[in-house]
Amino acid sequence: QQQVKQSPQSLIVQKGGIPIINCAYENTAFDYFPWYQQFPGKGPALLIAIRPDVSEKKEGRFTISFNKSAKQFSLHIMDSQPGDSATYFCAARGGRGSYIPTFGRGTSLIVHP
Amino acid sequence: DAGITQSPRHKVTETGTPVTLRCHQTENHRYMYWYRQDPGHGLRLIHYSYGVKDTDKGEVSDGYSVSRSKTEDFLLTLESATSSQTSVYFCASTSGDSNQPQHFGDGTRLSIL
Numbered sequence: 001q002q003q004v005k006q007s008p009q010s011l012i013v014q015k016g017g018i019p020i021i022n023c024a025y026e027n028t029a030f031d032y033f034p035w036y037q038q039f040p041g042k043g044p045a046l047l048i049a050i051r052p053d054v055s056e057k058k059e060g061r062f063t064i065s066f067n068k069s070a071k072q073f074s075l076h077i078m079d080s081q082p083g084d085s086a087t088y089f090c091a092a093r094g095g096r097g098s099y100i101p102t103f104g105r106g107t108s109l110i111v112h113p
Numbered sequence: 114d115a116g117i118t119q120s121p122r123h124k125v126t127e128t129g130t131p132v133t134l135r136c137h138q139t140e141n142h143r144y145m146y147w148y149r150q151d152p153g154h155g156l157r158l159i160h161y162s163y164g165v166k167d168t169d170k171g172e173v174s175d176g177y178s179v180s181r182s183k184t185e186d187f188l189l190t191l192e193s194a195t196s197s198q199t200s201v202y203f204c205a206s207t208s209g210d211s212n213q214p215q216h217f218g219d220g221t222r223l224s225i226l
Contacts, residue, residue: 006155034214043117043203043217044156051212089155099144099163099209100171105155 003027004092006104013080014112021075021107023090028071030094034101035064035075038087047088048075080111116140119204119218127226132191134221136204144207145187146215147171147179149200156203162187163209194225 005024013019031052036044050057050064050073057064061078077084087108093101116139126132136145147159158171160179168179176198178190191198201222205215
């Protein structure tokens with residue numbers, strides 16, 4: 001059972017475009033939602049994270065939008081650059097004492113110059 | 114950033130041989146994890162540890178065992194490697210504090226012929 005569904009699986013945009021990656025979850029006990037960025041040959045690294053008590057969080061060109069009632073959250077990349085080409089994973093973790101995050105299956109993003 | 118190193122970074126071996134992958138972290142993190150990453154499947158949890166000598170199974174634990182004799186080291190063993198275990202393996206760790214993400218190593222690419 002996949003508890004975090006991520007879409008799309010792949011995404012191609014032109015430089016300056018705004019790619020959007022969506023994730024939906026089922027477990028209402030989740031209370032921490034990180035996004036990870038992974039470059040080829042490297043491990044995933046934290047990009048930005050949000051808690052359900054806020055609806056939006058921005059860090060530079062990266063924004064998370066969170067809809068608690070719909071149990072959905074999304075990553076927006078403003079003014080995308082070729083250097084943003086990577087695989088992006090959403091994740092969810094939560095419930096008291098739970099330290100086992102559930103990951104989406106990833107989105108491969110290509111930003112053309 | 115958390116210091117996590119994995120060794121070896123690459124390994125080619127034959128079916129039926131035992132294989133041990135090592136993960137070493139320098140952050141004194143309580144929790145450590147082993148994942149495998151395969152196309153279309155994202156990150157799948159193999160085993161995790163919540164303290165020295167305290168480990169538990171993840172979603173794809175069959176054919177794998179782990180050991181944690183020190184806080185900083187988490188070993189993954191394939192007792193008798195099979196071709197289906199060809200994958201990229203990632204180790205991660207976290208303190209377990211709220212708002213603290215996992216920190217990943219750069220992976221081990223394992224090929225079983």
